[in-house]
Amino acid sequence: MSTTTDDGYSRREFLGSATLTTAGVATGLAFHFLRPKAPDLREFGENPANHVRMGYIGIGNRGGSLMRSSFQAPGCLPIAVADIRESQREDFIRRVTPRKDEFGKIQEGECPTRKPEGWKPRAYDDYRKLLADPDVEAVTIATPHNLHAPMAIEALEAGKHVYCEKAMGYTIGENQDLVDLVESKPQLVFQVGHQRRYSPLYQRVKQMVDDGLIGEIVAIRSQWNQKNVERRPCPDPALEKVINWRLYSEFSGGLATEFMSHQVDVANWLLGTHPDSVLGSGGIDWYTDGRDTYDNIHLIVDYKVPIPGQGSTRRVRFTYTSLMQNSHVGPSELILGTKGSIEVCLSGGGEHFVEPGAAEEIDTLKEALESGKKVVPAAGGPGGVQKKAKAGATLVASCLKRKPAAVIVPAENRGHWVKFTKPLEGAYDTGETFLAVGAFLDAIRAKRAGKEEEFKKALKADVHVGFWGAVPCLMANIAMREERIVRWSEFFNGAS
Numbered sequence: 001m002s003t004t005t006d007d008g009y010s011r012r013e014f015l016g017s018a019t020l021t022t023a024g025v026a027t028g029l030a031f032h033f034l035r036p037k038a039p040d041l042r043e044f045g046e047n048p049a050n051h052v053r054m055g056y057i058g059i060g061n062r063g064g065s066l067m068r069s070s071f072q073a074p075g076c077l078p079i080a081v082a083d084i085r086e087s088q089r090e091d092f093i094r095r096v097t098p099r100k101d102e103f104g105k106i107q108e109g110e111c112p113t114r115k116p117e118g119w120k121p122r123a124y125d126d127y128r129k130l131l132a133d134p135d136v137e138a139v140t141i142a143t144p145h146n147l148h149a150p151m152a153i154e155a156l157e158a159g160k161h162v163y164c165e166k167a168m169g170y171t172i173g174e175n176q177d178l179v180d181l182v183e184s185k186p187q188l189v190f191q192v193g194h195q196r197r198y199s200p201l202y203q204r205v206k207q208m209v210d211d212g213l214i215g216e217i218v219a220i221r222s223q224w225n226q227k228n229v230e231r232r233p234c235p236d237p238a239l240e241k242v243i244n245w246r247l248y249s250e251f252s253g254g255l256a257t258e259f260m261s262h263q264v265d266v267a268n269w270l271l272g273t274h275p276d277s278v279l280g281s282g283g284i285d286w287y288t289d290g291r292d293t294y295d296n297i298h299l300i301v302d303y304k305v306p307i308p309g310q311g312s313t314r315r316v317r318f319t320y321t322s323l324m325q326n327s328h329v330g331p332s333e334l335i336l337g338t339k340g341s342i343e344v345c346l347s348g349g350g351e352h353f354v355e356p357g358a359a360e361e362i363d364t365l366k367e368a369l370e371s372g373k374k375v376v377p378a379a380g381g382p383g384g385v386q387k388k389a390k391a392g393a394t395l396v397a398s399c400l401k402r403k404p405a406a407v408i409v410p411a412e413n414r415g416h417w418v419k420f421t422k423p424l425e426g427a428y429d430t431g432e433t434f435l436a437v438g439a440f441l442d443a444i445r446a447k448r449a450g451k452e453e454e455f456k457k458a459l460k461a462d463v464h465v466g467f468w469g470a471v472p473c474l475m476a477n478i479a480m481r482e483e484r485i486v487r488w489s490e491f492f493n494g495a496s
Helices: 011-019 022-032 042-046 061-072 086-096 127-131 145-157 172-183 200-210 237-243 254-271 359-370 430-448 452-458 463-482
Strands: 052-057 076-082 122-124 138-141 161-164 190-192 217-223 277-283 296-306 313-323 332-337 340-345 350-354 405-407
Touching: 052 061, 052 127, 052 430, 061 076, 061 086, 061 138, 061 430, 076 086, 076 127, 086 122, 122 127, 127 145, 138 145, 138 430, 145 161, 145 172, 161 430, 172 463, 190 430, 190 463, 200 254, 200 332, 200 340, 200 350, 217 254, 254 296, 254 313, 254 332, 254 463, 277 463, 296 463, 430 452
Parallel strands: 052 076, 052 138, 076 122, 138 161, 161 190, 217 313
Antiparallel strands: 217 332, 277 296, 296 313, 332 340, 340 350, 350 405
């Protein structure tokens, strides 16, 4: 077993901070705030070989956050934007155009990368004009869901690298078409907006699961609940479906593709496979405002997970809820294992619980991992110690009691450029978004240079990740609409 992670941290650093006591958390925070000097990226941005010439298709709420993230990423050179709204196009020009400050000094706008002679930002009202622009090398696509695949396909055909927001395709067929096209163009980078793959916290959780620190996964419970009608202000009634497209099924897959797609991706990642079937129900039960996508969904996603060393599978269920009427806990995942559990949430927190009777075994495993010893986690069985039945005890003292937990603190490179970025609006997950966009630019530079290993390391959310993330959500919508179990095998013979 390697003693370092892909990001260069030692195994002791990587796992040790996952098991901090309360005192350890305090010490860790004190260490965290001894911030290093910001990295000097000017030399990187001066070199044209490091520049990635970016175009942005759609810069609304999410697209705007991707755009502003890229401005702070090393080597980003904004070339053009395409948006049907003139106000959005003007905002792009304003943000990137150099201007004089109050002392007469030229400021480079929000993107500090050195602009070449003759550089001038361009704004298009039609994305096809942007795709025809020979100076645009790569694009982000953050438009209504029904446009993701058609635009991505045209961009790839035009020879552009693509960062496509999730869910990847609006139909199951579109998702397969994108897989086939991307595989036929190995010279291009295609990344999907599953940014949890780039999160140090979720990477830590994945490593802990792989290392056996919760045993085998029994079930995953997940939710994305918020007290929010999910309707944005619309100054012009003619723009209602442009601004609030998520509420209409002609443009969006609703809560499944907008929210569940992120979390089913986490389940896919942890379990190493795609779902086998989906069932569930949902409805428009609270908001009678003209929408036709559900305002609450409740799903059971069934996986067939290989049993280590046995050549067979067992079923693991991923249960999912998304409500717009209650925000308790918010976006979160609870991974339940035979020897422990991990609870993790989008706001950046995570806790590791160990099952009664498994503490000594898990402590031994941690020590072995931290010392760099090769460890094969024990497979099978629930683990732990069975307690004798106790006559007369029908209720526990409190249903709110929780077992002691260790805080999960991700390893971090405190000198990384992301640590010095400006606050970002329009993103639930600022750090993840910065890291995902930065990785896209790194992947393009690696692809250009023929550095295949660096390319693979940078590209964590490829077209196959996007495929596995989108198709189960579309299956879920069919299951709710037709009130039946929908199976992967109805559409595909293999894993694709």
